[in-house]
Amino acid sequence: MKQVLQHVVWFVGLLLFQILILDNMHFLGIYIPMLYIYALLRLPSTLSSYASLLIGFSVGMIMDIFTNTPGMHAAATTLMAGVRYPLIRLFVLKDDLSNRTISLSWMGRSVFWRYTVILVLIHHTTLYLLEAMSFMNGIALLTKIPMCSLLTILFIMAFELISPKEHAR
Amino acid sequence: MQNIVRFFTKIGSFLLFALLEGVALYLLFSSNNFQQSVFFTSANNLSGAVYSLEESISGFFYLKSENEVLMNENNRLYKEIQLLTNQLDQYTDTAGIALMRDKLPGEFELISAKVIHNSVTHQRNFITLKGGRLAGIAPEMGVANSDGIIGVVSHVSDNYSVVIPVLCPPNRFSCKLKKSNTTGSLVWNGDDRRFAMMEEVPPYVSVSKGDTVVTSGYSAIFPEGIMVGVVEEYNVGEDANFLTLKVRLAVHFDALSNVRVIRFNKRKEYNQLKTEAGI
Numbered sequence: 001m002k003q004v005l006q007h008v009v010w011f012v013g014l015l016l017f018q019i020l021i022l023d024n025m026h027f028l029g030i031y032i033p034m035l036y037i038y039a040l041l042r043l044p045s046t047l048s049s050y051a052s053l054l055i056g057f058s059v060g061m062i063m064d065i066f067t068n069t070p071g072m073h074a075a076a077t078t079l080m081a082g083v084r085y086p087l088i089r090l091f092v093l094k095d096d097l098s099n100r101t102i103s104l105s106w107m108g109r110s111v112f113w114r115y116t117v118i119l120v121l122i123h124h125t126t127l128y129l130l131e132a133m134s135f136m137n138g139i140a141l142l143t144k145i146p147m148c149s150l151l152t153i154l155f156i157m158a159f160e161l162i163s164p165k166e167h168a169r
Numbered sequence: 170m171q172n173i174v175r176f177f178t179k180i181g182s183f184l185l186f187a188l189l190e191g192v193a194l195y196l197l198f199s200s201n202n203f204q205q206s207v208f209f210t211s212a213n214n215l216s217g218a219v220y221s222l223e224e225s226i227s228g229f230f231y232l233k234s235e236n237e238v239l240m241n242e243n244n245r246l247y248k249e250i251q252l253l254t255n256q257l258d259q260y261t262d263t264a265g266i267a268l269m270r271d272k273l274p275g276e277f278e279l280i281s282a283k284v285i286h287n288s289v290t291h292q293r294n295f296i297t298l299k300g301g302r303l304a305g306i307a308p309e310m311g312v313a314n315s316d317g318i319i320g321v322v323s324h325v326s327d328n329y330s331v332v333i334p335v336l337c338p339p340n341r342f343s344c345k346l347k348k349s350n351t352t353g354s355l356v357w358n359g360d361d362r363r364f365a366m367m368e369e370v371p372p373y374v375s376v377s378k379g380d381t382v383v384t385s386g387y388s389a390i391f392p393e394g395i396m397v398g399v400v401e402e403y404n405v406g407e408d409a410n411f412l413t414l415k416v417r418l419a420v421h422f423d424a425l426s427n428v429r430v431i432r433f434n435k436r437k438e439y440n441q442l443k444t445e446a447g448i
Binding site: 016019020048049050053054056057060061064066069070071072074075078079081082130 | 181182185186189190192193194195196197198219
């Protein structure tokens with residue numbers, strides 16, 4: 001129960017941080033870090049894929065409501081949530097899977113960053129491809145994928161470094 | 170049986186994934202249908218509340234620049250109003266300067282001129298008009314616009330003239346309270362360009378806020394009854410023998426554009442009489 005509450009706080013906090021602060025920060029004019037997906041990355045490793053998908057879709061939908069882009073974030077976060085579980089199973093031995101919040105200190109540096117970078121890239125690629133397609137802004141938008149991914153990953157790195165360390169088992 | 174359950178849980182999560190993706194893409198690519206639906210946009214109650222909260226906080230950071238924008242806008246509109254009023258005053262004339270053409274035929278004449286330079290920020294301000302000797306303008310002619318008196322011509326070249334406005338102490342302008350016909354003299358104290366002081370008003374006169382001050386007509390510069398301003402405050406002087414009134418000037422000196430120069434045709438006769446009388 002306490003863990004659920006913690007995750008809810010993370011989701012609400014990160015969504016507010018994203019909507020109120022990050023969405024107003026335009027690095028080099030157009031690049032915005034999408035830090036709200038960090039809350040999805042942190043979901044427990046053993047969470048069922050149904051719950052994970054539904055949570056991903058809802059979080060994306062909330063972002064969509066705030067940015068007036070119905071379906072765009074939702075499509076990206078749902079895809080991300082769908083890929084998440086297979087990816088965890090790919091990187092972590094099945095015996096190691098336990099109900100834990102995913103973090104740098106638990107997974108270890110190399111696994112965590114591979115996991116993070118892949119999911120961030122999946123999310124951002126989907127998001128900005130959809131943006132480029134639905135708003136017809138063309139190729140220029142595609143420079144957003146690497147730049148915004150970089151920003152998002154930097155922010156996640158910062159959050160991981162300041163969060164309290166969990167000792168690896 | 171177990172295999173079937175496992176199959177359905179596997180395929181089930183894929184179906185859910187496909188369903189959610191389908192919904193998202195449908196919303197995205199058929200957004201025309203949902204433009205009417207307020208729920209999916211930032212106009213709904215929750216996001217509206219969050220955004221207005223954000224605005225109420227972040228709005229403070231933009232107050233300064235917002236103020237500047239508003240001020241510029243105000244100035245622009247103000248100037249525009251002034252321009253339009255000046256154009257309009259050819260038809261309606263609140264200060265009554267056009268009327269006096271009928272009142273005193275032949276005695277006063279009006280010459281239109283355009284302000285090409287105007288200072289209001291100095292202690293002694295000057296106005297430059299386009300139009301000079303060739304247009305019939307000469308020193309010691311009064312200058313007014315549709316709002317009221319502006320000043321007196323001091324120097325004239327062939328095509329330009331310099332005006333000493335009310336905002337140039339220690340020049341004094343003879344004026345009177347319209348209600349009681351009490352005269353005084355108007356002088357600017359160098360402080361606020363919207364106000365000037367009417368001095369030497371006898372203390373027994375009853376004055377109230379909002380009383381109209383007009384020109385007295387005692388000099389040969391302005392005819393009687395041209396608007397000067399309204400009383401803003403009274404009894405502001407230290408001198409017990411005279412009242413000093415703070416007058417809100419009718420003319421907005423920040424935004425002058427078209428003015429009328431008032432030419433007194435019988436000036437020569439008037440001045441000759443004055444010298445003969447030894448005044």
